[in-house]
Amino acid sequence: MNRSFIIFTSLLALTWVSCQPSRPSASQSATYRVAFYNVENLFDTIDDPDIQDEEFLPTGKNVWTAERYQIKLDKLSRVIVALDSASGGPDMLGLCEIENKAVLEDLVKTKALQAQGYAIAHHSSPDERGIDVAMIYKEKSFTYEGQEAYRLVVPDEPEFLTRDALMVYGKVGGERLHLFINHFPSRSGGQEASEKYRVMVAQLVRAKVDSLLAADAQAKFVIMGDFNDMPHNKSIKQVLNTTGSIDSLNATNLLNPFGPMHRSGLGTYNYRGDWNMLDQIILSQSLVKGKGLQAVVSSSGILQAEWMKQQEGNYKGYPDRTYAGPRYLGGYSDHFPVYIDLVK
Template identity: 50%
Template sequence: MFRKLLLLISAAFVIASCSQQTKEYTIAFYNVENLFDTINHPEKWDDDFTPEGKLKFNGERYQDKLEKLARVLSSIDTLRLPSIIGLCEIENKKVIEDLCKQETLFEGNYGIAHSESPDKRGIDCALIYKKEDFKYLKHKAINIQFPWEPNYKTRDILHVEGIIGTDTVHVFVNHWPSRRGGLEKSEKNRVFVAEQLKSAVDGIQTKNPAANIIIMGDFNDEPTNKSVSQTLNAGNNQNSSNPSYLYNLVYNMDTKGEGTYNYRGNWNMLDNLIVSNSLLNEKNGIHTSFDAGKIFKEEWICYKNKKGILVPSRTYGGPNYYGGYSDHFPVYFKISE
């Protein structure tokens, strides 16, 4: 009798423990470095990424890149596939579908949120999500129109709304204008895009100051640059009690000299992960931690340069085909429920 009672108590303890187990969701972002198909679309500047183009981008190279990108994304979390993945430098929805069909990602049963942007190169932002983890509600594109240069077309900001657990989440996927022409000369373009993003975030937080917001992307600016730290007002203040405050999960890594992109031997933290302060409150639904931001930089996705530094192993360098993964490292963090 006593033994049976002990077994019943043990079983009840196990059931209670399982019911209280924390569920984790991995959130990632990856600039995949020009994931183009091999078809020439006349309305896009994609001629180079065709078998006849100067990069000789054929079916074999396309498939190799898909497999390599899928391997990276499936390796970020060793226990389960990421729940949400933001992507940039993808040409169209078809290449995302092909990526999700790869053996290492297929079991994720990913849904796709994507809108064609007006970027003349033909590259867009997108979000893929595990349907079992993220209940998709809707998405829209925030178009960027520069008043001083109306003919300059850049990537839209993708705003996706969905539910994790029982909490609504707003995810913004970004790919801001490049630094071409120099940092100072090009800065106003990124500041303008940051203003559009801030306006969208403010609109959400005006209705609900405690809204859960995730901002990810290749900003082509670092956490301490004006566009991010001042215009978007995303920083690293861990003492703010304002639920609307935006906290940059990669800020402190940047100050330590880490980065996701290596330019002429120098590390740049161009890929940012930003969350609203509401997601840093463990007492209120889904949450993360101040030190949750991570860079995925396993040695096998790296190339050792002439200085002996391990940098992202890229697919192309100018016209030269290296057959690597991407010129950026992915970034990621985990949310707990």
């Protein structure tokens, strides 16, 4: 795993962007796919008086009916299967913009996923819209041991609410793996004005990472999410302390394979014609240069199959989203998912 990034940056089109990603052929005994997907407002149709879900009700402005909800579930399940077409979906999948555990239960019961043996790790966040982060995982691949949540409290702004960061831990191939699932605060109000909140959440996550490393210098972990920041922004580059180069990876920083991808012009979310790499998977040094369970760095990629894209108009090639404002498009999500393989 000491291959330089220089080798595969020349193969971007072949290795990083895939229409139907499949597991690499390898001599290792097992391959495990880790993925992350912002599923764009996966709400049920039931009114929850404790959150602001009025838009996603049959009587709301989005006219969110049972039929539209089922279409959304089926389309998301198609994407999830395509994230690992060889085995019917990734082994571990982080998710965000989830309303509650019930929608996850409906998702894993869809026709495409019901035979895959997915279990759910979920935590309810204080976000005023009620959206959470979660993880679904194949019980045959990941032995769940527990989870922790980390809440941002802004002392001078007690009314500021956002998603908690979720850390799920368990065994993969007999080794303990910690998976952090994140949905950092949005850029509402502008990137600069809102940056401090993303920095604060990144500090919470980094503090937990540091405690893991203090207890075990070879602790293995993955940090994934919709960070609402790019790889070069402060929350990712400085606070989480990431590098895009394997050669510069050391005992204190983390590897972000999606940084070089973004510099090459790739992204997971398109904003006004620019591809933003908001969704990323970040790796501990022990997963890249350690022994045992290892990340196949060159397997990292973005799933953007043609059927996931808008097919015509000004937004041709963008993610085929469910809504554009209040206008129902009936697509998948406004984000593309990301993935990477681990081998043991």
